[in-house]
Amino acid sequence: MEYLELLLKGLVVLFPIAFCCMLITYKWSFRKIEKEPTKVLVTGAAGMLAQYDILLAFPGQIGYAILPMIARGVMLGPDQPVTLHLFDNIKQADEALNGIKMELIDAAFPLLKGVIATTDIVEACKDVNIAVMLGGFPRKEGMERTDMMSKNVSMYMAQALALGKHAAADCKVLVFAKPSNTNALILKEFAPSISEKNITCLTRLDHNRALSQIAKRLKVHASDVKNIIIWGNHSSTHYPDVNHATFTTKDGERLVREHVADDHWLKTEFIKTVQHRGLAIIKARKASSALSAASAACDHIRDWVFGTPKGTWVSMGVCSDGSYGIEPGLIYSFPVRCENGKWSIVQGLKIDEFSRAKMDATAKELIEEASFAKSCLNEQ
């Protein structure tokens, strides 16, 4: 009885303490902490270069679309203040950049702590933690391929030097401007001080497009589909692979392949639709994708920084380590999991013959693009 009483007394003392601790933890977890602003660079922010691309009827739409998303916390979370660095490397962009800055200020975004609008690459890169590279020279009709590649090579060489010298040591870089994998490759070569693990290119747009097409086919919501893979180049040779994809039903996870009976559709129409979705958008809008591209870029960075949800992966163009037989050093889109701000390529996925051929074809295009870029480099 004495022991029982002691036990009871012990409990009486411990419970209030536990109770108070819980309350304090609860309160504490909701307190307001003012975090340091993250500096986010967006190149090609005014989109002045797009004037070289006759397909882009409205210049600068991706930059214009992504800036309010970043300022609203879509990219880095609703409690992360940001400073935006807007850069465009044409002197005439000054006024347009300033106009965008005025609008960003006018919107009175609570998270936006500052805006730098500049055509000086050194000022633009200063201490940035995230760099979203939208600036580039897409190939316009009638433009020589060499001309296009030379322009990109020299632009990305200059920007790599500035980033390597002035950005934060752990700056995360996302290249979106086409040819994005090869632009990222040039950036990697000329910014050796930035870890190659921190240089990526965007294939999340293709990834999201593939999710949406499968969701439409299965009559489910896109957020119920996961683990699609985009392999390779962010060009029309990329390969959207659904062999490992699943979707959520009331009865749990199901393999997409087991529910889309039409293998022919998956191997032909589905792949073509995803590969040529960009052109279909241009045909309908008379302007290239901006809203969906900007949204995908936010998804890419957010998952990279905060991690992919448990049991899922996403597609990112990253430096190959030789996984799945892809030439090491190439910037190639793989399935990746992210954790603690780092990505790692998902290993051990079974690759069938059909996939192998598609993966090799897009790798081949990338190898050829890389060697072409190098030849343009040597001429400079």
Place this chain on the structure above:
Amino acid sequence: MEYLELLLKGLVVLFPIAFCCMLITYKWSFRKIEKEPTKVLVTGAAGMLAQYDILLAFPGQIGYAILPMIARGVMLGPDQPVTLHLFDNIKQADEALNGIKMELIDAAFPLLKGVIATTDIVEACKDVNIAVMLGGFPRKEGMERTDMMSKNVSMYMAQALALGKHAAADCKVLVFAKPSNTNALILKEFAPSISEKNITCLTRLDHNRALSQIAKRLKVHASDVKNIIIWGNHSSTHYPDVNHATFTTKDGERLVREHVADDHWLKTEFIKTVQHRGLAIIKARKASSALSAASAACDHIRDWVFGTPKGTWVSMGVCSDGSYGIEPGLIYSFPVRCENGKWSIVQGLKIDEFSRAKMDATAKELIEEASFAKSCLNEQ
């Protein structure tokens, strides 16, 4: 001693129960509930009408800017699913609307449960809970004022009839297309089934611009400034009033007027900068404000639905009840507080002579605009 033991035992029994209850409540408050999607109509979504306005170099930018914001939860919160109804009333807009729909689907927004893209006003208005009216005929250079007003009158008459008949009974309407106050007035006249309390026009953009200008002057962040007022018409006659505005310092709230010593600046340059900010943006961007306008429209609806923070008000164009001597029935921008999805005009603010004159001047413009709209109506 017996009593003490009883008390101890009682506590031992009660604490675990309390503990479990807390845990359950905590878990429960974080459980996932799938809410019903809110149906949001956006008119002028493809912006085809903007072709009539030579100032708008890039058509449809506000629609294009606001759609991803709504789909990301900026307007209605991060846990509120939405269905988007995109409408444009030019048949040729079909393809462009479809292009935007494709992009919205491609972005795989988790909250976006459906997209309807249509040029049929009845289908567009069906059961909508929120209507954002971007479609309108701005006056282009060389256009007759009567021509501009007649086009708007007949458009808003038709849309009012459709909204009145097909929208949800408690549909909240926000008119943004210029002349926005008068367009809202026409809508109110021809949609008697929609409560006049549910018809508003946007002056939040002017409000946010005024906040930012004061913040810049005081070297504080825009979110630290509050209780500015935009009085009157969403035109260059609106009056940004800082007489009751405060800003947050380390030592508490301070009156803006007491810290901006330069009364002349407040009465001249400040007012002019806010009134003509739209033109300054057009001059810099070669396109009218879209990003900041879309963001302000989200702010307007969000505060209306979820309430203004305690102790603060915002500016909204609402139906005058005669407050501050403004002609009842006019759609006029007032300081409003929102609670439980309803706005109410802030009462009892002291109005000095300078303010009175400015408030009356913008009211006079609105009265004249309303009577002009009615004359256009009679001719139809």
